[in-house]
Amino acid sequence: MIVTRGLSRSFGRVEAVRGLDVEIGAGEIVGFLGPNGAGKTTTLRMLATLLRPTDGTATVAGHDLLADPRGVRRAIGYVRQGGSADPTRPVREELELQASLYGLRPPREHVARVCEAFGLTGLADRPPAALSGGQRRRLDLALGLIHRPRVLFLDEPTTGLDPRTRAALWDHVRRLREEGTTVLVSTHYLEEAEALYDRVLIIDGGAIVADGPPSALKSRAGGTLGDAYLALTADA
Numbered sequence: 001m002i003v004t005r006g007l008s009r010s011f012g013r014v015e016a017v018r019g020l021d022v023e024i025g026a027g028e029i030v031g032f033l034g035p036n037g038a039g040k041t042t043t044l045r046m047l048a049t050l051l052r053p054t055d056g057t058a059t060v061a062g063h064d065l066l067a068d069p070r071g072v073r074r075a076i077g078y079v080r081q082g083g084s085a086d087p088t089r090p091v092r093e094e095l096e097l098q099a100s101l102y103g104l105r106p107p108r109e110h111v112a113r114v115c116e117a118f119g120l121t122g123l124a125d126r127p128p129a130a131l132s133g134g135q136r137r138r139l140d141l142a143l144g145l146i147h148r149p150r151v152l153f154l155d156e157p158t159t160g161l162d163p164r165t166r167a168a169l170w171d172h173v174r175r176l177r178e179e180g181t182t183v184l185v186s187t188h189y190l191e192e193a194e195a196l197y198d199r200v201l202i203i204d205g206g207a208i209v210a211d212g213p214p215s216a217l218k219s220r221a222g223g224t225l226g227d228a229y230l231a232l233t234a235d236a
């Protein structure tokens with residue numbers, strides 16, 4: 001579902017992502033871990049066609065990033081770190097607009113269900129500017145999921161969420177797995193990676209330093225996933 005070959009991106013002299021070769025199958029839920037500045041966001045932005053690779057290539061849901069970026073965009077949802085909601089448009093309208101951008105005319109009930117799943121029902125008439133940080137994050141997630149993408153990229157989705165909303169997001173990701181959605185999630189929460197992800201990719205200095213199920217990384221390190229992470233990544 002996601003295949004990268006030598007995918008690379010430099011910013012001037014900074015090699016943010018260096019020759020990524022990764023294959024992620026349909027329905028896999030993959031955690032993307034790594035220190036600050038390791039290259040996670042840069043990778044996700046390239047896969048979402050928001051940033052052009054300086055070298056290498058990738059396909060997402062069978063569409064080539066460079067040859068068919070529109071095909072990629074139609075197949076994916078992308079929830080970026082800062083969120084992308086229009087601060088002035090009320091939540092319900094924003095969700096309906098997002099769905100229509102993907103050619104969907106969802107019945108009101110679908111939008112209502114998504115609002116319910118992310119605790120937005122009572123907030124649907126408010127603009128994002130009038131939401132708390134965590135409520136806005138929930139809207140970002142709802143916007144990324146409303147059109148039921150086959151591939152979902154989540155950039156630190158649970159940062160700033162309260163424990164209940166975080167648990168609700170986890171439930172949602174488990175449901176997506178049952179529906180066969182492929183999800184690549186960057187996170188700094190190791191307990192989340194252990195509880196939720198089939199597989200973990202650890203990136204450091206722009207290169208993948210580990211790739212496998214959390215249990216395999218733990219047994220290789222002879223300790224916790226935290227021990228494995230610390231052994232595999234360099235001090236900043």
Ligand SMILES: Nc1ncnc2c1ncn2[C@@H]1O[C@H](COP(=O)(O)OP(=O)(O)OP(=O)(O)O)[C@@H](O)[C@H]1O
Nearest residue numbers: 011014015016034035036037038039040041042043
């Ligand atoms: N627009 C840019 N111009 C110059 N350098 C950039 C740019 N965007 C990212 N970088 C650099 O590329 C490297 C990778 O950054 P990236 O945002 O991908 O890291 P990350 O793993 O997502 O980090 P974090 O966990 O802090 O979100 C860093 O050294 C960063 O400073």
